[in-house]
Amino acid sequence: MDFSLNEDQVAFKNAAIEFAGRELNEGAKQRERDREFNQAGWDKCARFGIQGLTLPQRYGGLEMDVLTSIAAMEGMGYACSDSGLLFSLNSHIWTCEMPILKFGTDVQKDKYLTGLANGSLKGGHAMTEPNFGSDAFGIKCKAVKKGNSYVLNGTKTFITNAPLADILLVFAVTDTSNKFSGLSVFLVEKSFPGFSIGTCEELMGLRTCPIGEVLLQECEVPEENRLGNEGAGAAIFNSEMEYERSCLFATHVGAMEKILEECIDYAKNREQFGKPIGSNQSISHKIADMKVRVELSRLILYKAAWMKAQGKRAPIESAMAKLYISESYVQNCLDAIQIHGGYGYSTELDFERHLRDSVAGRIYSGTSEIQRNIIAQFLGI
Amino acid sequence: MKDNEIIRQFIMSELMRGKNVSDLKVTDNLIETGVIDSLGIQILISFLEKNFSVSIADEDLIPDNFETIDAIWAFVTRGEQ
Numbered sequence: 001m002d003f004s005l006n007e008d009q010v011a012f013k014n015a016a017i018e019f020a021g022r023e024l025n026e027g028a029k030q031r032e033r034d035r036e037f038n039q040a041g042w043d044k045c046a047r048f049g050i051q052g053l054t055l056p057q058r059y060g061g062l063e064m065d066v067l068t069s070i071a072a073m074e075g076m077g078y079a080c081s082d083s084g085l086l087f088s089l090n091s092h093i094w095t096c097e098m099p100i101l102k103f104g105t106d107v108q109k110d111k112y113l114t115g116l117a118n119g120s121l122k123g124g125h126a127m128t129e130p131n132f133g134s135d136a137f138g139i140k141c142k143a144v145k146k147g148n149s150y151v152l153n154g155t156k157t158f159i160t161n162a163p164l165a166d167i168l169l170v171f172a173v174t175d176t177s178n179k180f181s182g183l184s185v186f187l188v189e190k191s192f193p194g195f196s197i198g199t200c201e202e203l204m205g206l207r208t209c210p211i212g213e214v215l216l217q218e219c220e221v222p223e224e225n226r227l228g229n230e231g232a233g234a235a236i237f238n239s240e241m242e243y244e245r246s247c248l249f250a251t252h253v254g255a256m257e258k259i260l261e262e263c264i265d266y267a268k269n270r271e272q273f274g275k276p277i278g279s280n281q282s283i284s285h286k287i288a289d290m291k292v293r294v295e296l297s298r299l300i301l302y303k304a305a306w307m308k309a310q311g312k313r314a315p316i317e318s319a320m321a322k323l324y325i326s327e328s329y330v331q332n333c334l335d336a337i338q339i340h341g342g343y344g345y346s347t348e349l350d351f352e353r354h355l356r357d358s359v360a361g362r363i364y365s366g367t368s369e370i371q372r373n374i375i376a377q378f379l380g381i
Numbered sequence: 382m383k384d385n386e387i388i389r390q391f392i393m394s395e396l397m398r399g400k401n402v403s404d405l406k407v408t409d410n411l412i413e414t415g416v417i418d419s420l421g422i423q424i425l426i427s428f429l430e431k432n433f434s435v436s437i438a439d440e441d442l443i444p445d446n447f448e449t450i451d452a453i454w455a456f457v458t459r460g461e462q
Contacts, residue, residue: 102439102440103439103440136419137418137419177413178412178413178415180412180415180417180418180419180422180444181412181443181444181448228440229443231443231444232442232443234419234422234442235439235440235441235442235443236439237419238419238422238423238439238442239439311436313423313426313427313430313437313439315423315427316427373420374420374423377420377424378423378424378427380395
């Protein structure tokens with residue numbers, strides 16, 4: 001297996017770093033305090049091609065392979081200090097565009113993918129409900145066939161992009177007799193009657209990403225907006241979760257690389273007791289461990305992405321990638337704060353913001369505990 | 382020779398551990414009875430891909446292909462027919 005990036009991939013990743021550093025960071029700190037989404041940044045990302053990274057050129061996308069796409073997103077994570085915007089972009093790409101591309105009809109693709117690629121439409125998916133998080137297939141949102149439409153009733157919560165989304169992939173039960181094959185997916189536009197947004201969440205991190213509640217009250221969805229067949233919800237969910245767990249965390253690896261560099265620089269230049277603090281093994285070993293976590297995170301990220309690029313299934317690899325990278329990001333943030341002492345704990349530097357953002361990674365896309373369950377069950381235990 | 386018994390044995394030993402497995406029939410509905418759930422199907426697919434040299438796409442993960450042991454057998458051997 002060769003996961004090394006070729007010259008074009010390296011050049012594209014560097015272009016993403018240069019773009020993000022130049023265009024996305026101005027005012028980021030204030031937007032974070034104000035919980036403000038960076039609409040201008042979203043538009044700039046669209047012009048650069050981020051929203052269309054993986055989509056075919058016929059829809060205005062860049063038609064990049066998965067590995068090139070995650071290299072670019074790793075670059076974005078390295079240079080962009082607005083994790084909320086990155087999370088919003090990731091959800092848009094992996095949980096909306098990819099399922100439509102994979103499971104959508106030609107009509108659905110023609111209708112939605114061009115707008116999603118050029119950023120004029122924002123997308124996401126809506127699975128989680130107030131009483132069903134880890135037990136994803138226990139959801140209660142119902143879709144009842146009525147003529148040529150489905151009528152959806154239910155509440156979705158913690159839905160990324162919901163307050164701004166033009167289209168959401170809503171998971172609903174069409175057959176209540178069983179969990180696994182009773183789920184279906186619907187492409188729900190914000191303009192559909194009965195669709196509304198409820199409370200917007202105030203979260204510890206990812207504060208610039210709009211996350212909120214979706215209310216479906218007698219929401220009528222045309223039959224042609226069902227994604228895949230009735231009962232295909234579980235397959236679609238598993239597919240998008242594999243992509244998300246394999247690819248979304250590229251931005252985390254980029255962020256970890258940047259944090260590591262800042263720690264190395266600080267350890268070399270910050271002097272206490274007449275010598276650089278990096279000359280103390282308590283510091284240098286901590287940084288060595290951070291480096292190991294960055295490299296292993298990148299390896300498992302690239303392996304999972306490589307498998308997806310080969311068209312292979314990667315359920316255990318994506319679970320391992322998601323688990324390891326998200327846990328490593330939290331630990332490296334804690335180490336960075338410790339190395340920087342009082343300055344690290346201060347909001348003047350960016351480590352505390354990284355830490356708040358990183359904790360979410362252990363929860364969304366399936367908690368760390370769920371990832372361990374998946375891995376253990378694949379091991380037959 | 383591989384036949385649907387190997388699938389039955391795998392399901393009984395891996396997906397039905399701790400449950401009453403004495404009378405699993407090839408026509409029993411595995412989905413309605415909860416034998417195959419969202420994670421179980423992933424484990425089953427890995428087994429089928431390894432043992433039957435088939436590549437299973439996400440689009441193939443529909444109830445029709447996995448409802449019963451007979452259906453699974455028909456699905457993994459359809460290329461041979």
